Amino acid sequence: MSSVSVTDQAKPSEAPQTPEELLAHPEYAEVTRQVRHAPPRYRNEIGKYHVHRSSKCIKCGKCAEICPYGVHTRPTGYRQMVRPFDYRCIGPDCAKTDHYCVSACPQGALSVTKNPVFETLGDHRWTADLIVSTWQMAETGHAPGPHLESEIGASGGGFDRLRFRFPSSVPADLRPENISTELLINRRNDGRPKLKIDVPWYGGGMSFGSTGITTILSRARNAKAWNTFTCTGEGGYVDRLVPYADHVITQVATGLFGVREETIQRAPIVEFKYAQGAKPGLGGHLLGDKNTPAVAAMREAVVGVPLFSPFPFHSVYSVEDHKKHLDWIAHVNPRALLSAKVSTPVDVDMVAVGSYYAGAHIVHLDGSYGGTGAAPNVAKKNIAMPIEYAISRVHRFLVEEGIRDEVTVIASGGVRTPADMAKAIALGADGLVVGTGELVGVGCVRCGNCESGRGCARGITTTDEELFRKVTIEWGTQRLMNLYNAWREMLVDILYRLGLESVSALRGRTDLLCHLDYEDREPGGTAP
């Protein structure tokens, strides 16, 4: 079906490894943007409902005939039914339709109950509904059915209490297919490339060491397919990423792990990680178990030793120092755009303005509720302000300073759904960075054990060879490609219902938002 045939398992010995080999075999880096069904990699995918077929079944095939969701199937030529794919079931609400298998079964052999595992899944931010709907998006490439709440979580504040006020009618000549989701990255007229990406988001930094190589490569290939970016994080620039260099941001962080002249020169965007939302004010920390020989070589460190990135940059104690920092990279790579990734302190607006004046093209605000790697619980919960507040403050301040249109504001940290993205943009961000959403797309259940021992038992955030092979590059790429497609479709749908012709027209349109905890300024606000 596709020219992509690079799976690690298939031919580990032949796969090119060095940048030269990879560049000599461009077919390995080829990737086309297309939605294809990407089935879950576990046998028993978790859904909201459990469908049971009892021994009363006479294999008449009636259920397979009527179910439009593919819960019941019987491959041609077979007499036996396949065990129900119950994760696709839309639940008892199906009874209102004419294709409800439970009442259609002549033997009464079918029953639908709640799936007990689903009840134990998720948390306040990533509810079971959000996790499962993200899995479905990654599988199908489209929005999940209405039986899943795929837009908001249950945190009780911020994005989860914001709603759009959709107008009663949209312009007659507006067509969803004409709505633009492009994002302009460089808003300065400084002669550097005017980069544009096809979707208003890119992938967050996940280092080699924290995340498995198969997941890293899946993200890079997907970024290439969608003409957007992924980010190396702080663990150095893996050789196997070189063929995707035009879509790979590299990070300069406090530990300076893997920062070299050639990696800086390769990158279209260089990101300075001043802080990260999950552990604002604290450095990075890679536990010793995950520091394998490959990771240690990349970071020029000793195998098995826990690696700390200090906090802060000990060379940056003022905006002037920050400017020197940016100038350094700007000289090393005259084509690179510069991004300052900062967390959200009390004076986040000042930090944003300072970053702009120091020469950053992108101010990346990382709010306190995101993060994919290990972080002290005390920091994740308590330090720095939630991103929703930070976006509106920074946007307003930049507008007042008269520089809003010269800098790209990127927000991250708790952006889970296209609805969150749209809300963040309406509050004043230009674009978003996603991390956790992608990991959920490749099968994360958010158990939170990314850091300990061999790392992720599901093969995502691990450097253990046996474990990371659970995610293949081909499958991972397809899942992410589907997920991005679903996100884009859902975002376009929101823009269409708002009557906007592009995502950039949504920026700062707080008049289109309302908050459930506030008295409406005027009646007529509607929830999505």
Place this chain on the structure above:
Amino acid sequence: MPAKFHIHVEPAPPRVRPVGKFGIVDWREDCSGCHNCVKRACTYGLYRDEADTLREEVGFLDYIYQCKGCLSCVQDCTKNILTRVVNPEYERLGDDYFTPEIILTTWFQAETGQIPVSGAGFGGRFSGPGFDAMWTDMSEIVRPTRDGIHGREYINTSVDIGRKRDHLVFQDGRLTVPPLPLLSVPLPVIFEAIPKRWHRGPVVRAIIKAAADIGLLSVLQADDVPAGLSVDRDRIVPWLPTADAAEGKDISAAAMAMVPDRADVAEVCASLKKRNPEQIVAIRVQASCDAADRVRQLAHEGAEVVHLVFDRSGLEPTSSSPRHARDVLREVHGALVKDGTRDQLTLIASGGVAMAEHMAKAVICGADLVAIDVPLLLAMECRLCEECERGQVCPIALSEVDQAYAERRITNLMAAWHQQLIEMLGAMGIREVRRLRGETGRAMFFEDLERESFGELFGTPRKVASSS
């Protein structure tokens, strides 16, 4: 440079079977006995451990319900007969304030002495009541931060207890006013007297010894001081709850004593001072809507230390619409600052301090230090089941706990709290906890953020901020 304050940590594995959050259960009797059983593939080797403990008797220490919840087995089982459940025992732990989550993380800290770390972002609520409705600041680019956690910079967590002079007097270049007695503790924490029903076995002794070893203080009713312990050497703060402080047991040897607030409390303090002028006297005040006025008055009357008492969940104990310590402390602190007496008085807050972050937040709101009780019991594996109060058997046989073991658990917990305090201070760029007191500018309060960020956009809040 003086030696850094450091709490020695030694692992103290659980004495009784710990309660985990998740369990995997075989859901249907449909096992096909296939040869690629997922139980063998568990990344954490849990099923193996479980089987081993079934084969060999290893007492209570089996790790059933220690599942990490990765769902790999549930999703891979050939016949889909496994399911994950939340352990019902887990859900019964604790109460509304000391949630199962808090209890489990306290156990972890008491066992390892380490900071709890996890992946995958924060999964909790956006904000919540009390201390959950505030965030602490961090420094970025323009303000120096402190690298305390990796030991490259020293962050001082000690506080002084006692009255301080607002000015010094010199004559001919020599100080003419004598220094007032001060006690120093290396952490902004002391141990509060625990309720009587937990006075079992070596519990009280363990608390006193752990406090003394770390250099903290432990508050204890004067009548409860165990035989053989000295209020002086073991850093006990005898508390005279009801009786006239001047009568009863002689507590003059203690460096600090505690008396309840009453109209003539100044005289009570004076009578104690008469016996031992070096003794610091703390006055215990129930938090209420009059707390600010009362503390101001006490400060004027020359009080050295005021201990503001909140209930277990950090609320005013007797008020009909109780406020949280977060708000009361800010009010009291603000009133004292306005009077110019804040620096003379030491303010201790107790109640509602369940985690390390609450200690830091109480200090930000205006307390010099906090006093804790329930976390100490949790460290000794208590589940707050209240069986003891009903006269039933304690499921963890608390009275049989080994004293040295209990001390180690408490010490580990304090070590973990110390590390977390350093994390928070480092992120804020503050080098000593004394400077954190009342630094509300380095914190962000839910109502303020909502008003400043959203108020302008969305109008007036429908409901009042969740401060109660």
